[in-house]
Amino acid sequence: MRLLNILLLLAITNLYAQNSIKGNIIDTNTGEGLAFVNIYFTGLEKGTSTNENGDFLIDNLPSGNYNMLVSFIGYKTKSINVTIPNSENLSIRLEPSAIEMEGIIISTPFHKLQSENVMKVEQVSVKDLNAKGALNLSEGITNIAGVESVTTGLSIGKPVIRGLSSNRVLVYTQGVRLENQQFGGEHGLGLNSSGVESVEVIKGPASLLYGSDALGGVLYLNPEKFAKNNSATGDFSGNYFSNTQGYSTNAGFKSSNNHFKFLFRGNLAEHSDYKTKNYKVTNTRFREQDFKAGVGYQKNTFKTDFRYNVNNSKLGIPEEIGEQSTNRTPLFPYQNITNHIFSLKSTLFFDNSKLDFNLGYIYNDRKEFEEHHHEDEDHENEEHEDEENLEAALHMKLKTANYDVKYTLPKLGKFETIVGVQGMNQTNTNYGEEELIPDATTNDIGVLATSHIHFENIDVQLGARFDNRNIDTATNLNKDFNSFNGALGFKTNIANNITARLNLASGFRAPNLAELTSDGAHEGTNRYEIGNPDLDTEQNFQSDLALEFKNEHVEFYVNGFYNSINNYIFLSPNGNTINGNPIYNYLQNDANLYGGEIGLHIHPHPIDWLHIESSFETVTGKQDNDTYLPLIPANSLSNTLRVEFKRSWIHSGYAFIKLKSTFKQNNASLFETATNGYNLLSAGLGGNFKIFKKEATVTVSGTNLTDKTYINHLSRLKPDGINNMGRNINIGIKYQL
Missing domain, CATH: 2.60.40.1120 (Carboxypeptidase-like, regulatory domain)
Structure with missing residues (x-):
């Protein structure tokens, strides 16, 4: 204080x-x-x-x-x-x-254009993700090369970056780290793309910038900007999805003068069970409500930005193929999750330096309801809108306060330098009958320094950081984890129009509460998990080489990485059972992941309206004993033909057709099954029109147009042989007020 x-x-x-x-x-x-x-x-x-x-x-x-x-x-x-x-x-x-306009990279500390950034960061606008027919944010991010999603149906998904997921990938929203019990396999993002402007992905260890849990990478969500000075704008939109007979509605307003700014945005989405070619997948239905608001102030040497987001989701948890209906109210079991996110992002400007301080508070209220907790015996298909009479089998409240203070020193010759301190206080409290993890308090603190050095022919970025994490549980477990990490990167033009980036970085992840303390049956996974209080910190080192060629006709890139992880934590059955559930223990072993991405974008001049895009991504993960790691995405190849056009009655018009080929995944872990390859065809078109002198955007897109039956290797419904979603047509309209 x-x-x-x-x-x-x-x-x-x-x-x-x-x-x-x-x-x-x-x-x-x-x-x-x-x-x-x-x-x-x-x-x-x-x-x-x-x-x-x-x-x-x-x-x-x-x-x-x-x-x-x-x-x-x-x-x-x-x-x-x-x-x-x-x-x-x-x-x-x-x-x-003809090269597309560059965006500002916010997730790295110096806020550079990607062409100036030493670290390779992928950035894509949410508008573009939605134009491709993405049903939600978790599905949308899979359009980014090197990024996939572990899913349980449509509503529950979590990001996978180059084969690493869960607590190994950190999510940032509104400038603060998101904490929402992400250790759980069936715990999704709890975020809505409404009011999010763009998504940035750091592939590889980012512990230097973000601390523990950024071992595998960072998914950074940039909120929408305030209105320009002395202006006001509003909009509303609606989307319809044929496969789930679902909809998403959205409305927002923002206004700014020279000093004060404000905005708000609300969203409501509902979906019934998704449909495959042969059946509907029971209880993949969900309902989501989202509200975002922001207030900003800026004058002379001080600016501040306060944001609030509340998201309530009622998500069905699919177990088997049963009821075939278009109802939208989830059956048992289901989750009811409310996320409150408060953030305060402020800057003080001095002569040639500045002080940034970001404060965050996240309140995650998670309830899970199971069938046997309902009083009525005949309730298998009963809608349960009166939740006050239901008792949550699992009820956890996670409260997280975090801070991030950085000082940008005056520029000294070729050096730009930032020093900072970050920390977190987190409490987990149980209120339900079941207990996945104990009541506990977690405290983090980390100090860092990083510099960007501008030489004539090369840019260098380097930094170091020290972290301490303390976990104190109600079961008398008290653990301290310490880690020292660093990063070194180079960017240079090795030939005309060819840029090379080499980044070397270490990262770490302290074991989470589930890995340390679990002792009980996990109903969603049908196994009895036993934690290991003697687990050590995961520590990794990754080398990443990126080459990029760019001229007025062609863009080509190739990225390769090698990631070595010491003390990789994994679950393994011990051959025994408790009450019919197989017992799984948390163990550790060293592991290695390697692979990369290759991309080509042709936009021949002078026919700049034509775009031919292709990308290939691959990752392999193995333990030191030569067995494969679980939940590693299959190799995939995406080819897109896109055209842009403008007429007197339409501007920013576009049309595209895309074929994504996912190859067989035979490199499965000992407790996984292999997955067959498949091809998915999608297409879409859209543009901006003038309606009543105001601008309207209309989009039409279709995914899995051939209604292919397939199972993604990262689907948690794969063991039950349940297919992913079939053909879906999305129609959307947005109108500026």
Whole structure:
């Protein structure tokens, strides 16, 4: 609290002069001013657009050195270092380019364009994921190369990055780490894509930036931006999904003036059981309600952004093929989960330096209901809307407070440096009859330093970090885990239009409560799990090499990685049973994962409207005893043909057809079955129209158009031979108010 009081005092007493910057954006070839070009200061999170003559003005800027991005569709994004105050009238030239406009990478500390970033980060907009017919966020992220999802039906999914998942992948939302009992195989994200602008994926250990649980990578969700200064906008949208006869509705409004900003967005989605070619998969139905709100303030040397998100999901847990209906109310067993996420992201600007502090609080209320806890004997297909009369078999409340404070030092020659401290206090409390994990308190603290060094022909990023995690349980288990980690990366242009990135990094993961303390039957997995209090910290080291070629006609990349993990934790049956459930113990062994991604994007000039895209991804995971790791995605190849068009009655029009080929997965663990290969065909089209002088976006897409029967290797319904979803047609419309 003392630190917070000092920071707030600084925010009030810093009285720097207000500054402004103005300029003009022109086309390099024609010399004409460009209208509606985006100008954005990455560190200040403040921007504007040019007028019809290409002129712009931004005021209320603090003194210092800042990165300014200038971006416009059809032109190469430009990154400029600007010193404020600046009395010049900037004249900026943009070069026409068929290469798609770059976004700002938020998940890495220096907020660079990907072309300037030392670490390879994948970024994709949620708008593009939805245009491909994604039914929810968990399904949408599987369109990113190197990313898959472990699923239980449609509603429960968790990210897999290069073969690692669960507590080995960290999820960030609203700038804070998400904690929602992610140790459980049937515990999904608990997040909705509504109000999320883009998704970034760091593949590989990111413990330097994020601490424990970032051993396998990070899924970073960027919330939607506030409205531009002195503007207001609203929208509503609706989507229909033929396979589940489901819908998703969304409405939002945001407004900003020079200092204050606010926004809110609500979403409601309901789906019945998904359908395969031959049957409906009973109890994959679900209902989700989501509300997001934000308030921002910025003046002179201080800016702050407060966000709140509440998400309530009622999710059916499928067990076998039974009732065939289009009901949307889940049967037993089902989950009722409420997630509250509060975040406060603030920055104090000084001359040539800044202090960022992010505070978060996550309250996860998880209830699971089973059939035998219902009083009525004849209730197999009964809808249970009055939950007050039901007793949750499992009821856990997880409360997490976390903080992240970083200071960006004044730039010293070629060095940009950030130092910081991060931490977390977490309590888990049981209220139900069953107990998966005991009541416990977890405390984290980590200190870090990282630098970006700009040499003439090469960029270098390096850093180091120390972490401590303490776990104290009601069963008298008290454990301390310590880890020291580092990272070193290089980026250079090895030839004309060819960029090379080499990153070396270590990461760690402390054992979670389930792995340390489990002692009971897990109904969803039909096994009796016994924890191991003597487990050590997982520690890994990964080398990652990325090569990228890019010109006006072709983009090509190849990424390769090798990931060595010491003390990899896994479940193994011991051959005994308790009450008919096989007993599984948590054990450790060293493991290795290796593979990569290859991609090609052809956009021949001058027919820039044509895009031919292809990507291949592969990963292999083995223990040191040469047995394969579980839940490793099968190799896959995606080919997409996409066209873009514009007419007098439509703009930003597009159409695509995609074939994703997933190969056989014969490299199964000892407790898995192999999976056959399959091909999935999808297609879609859409564009923006003027309706009543307002802009409307209409999209139509179809997935699994041939109604293929298949089972994904990462489906938790695979052991029961239950197929994944069949043909689905999605129709969506969004209207700007």
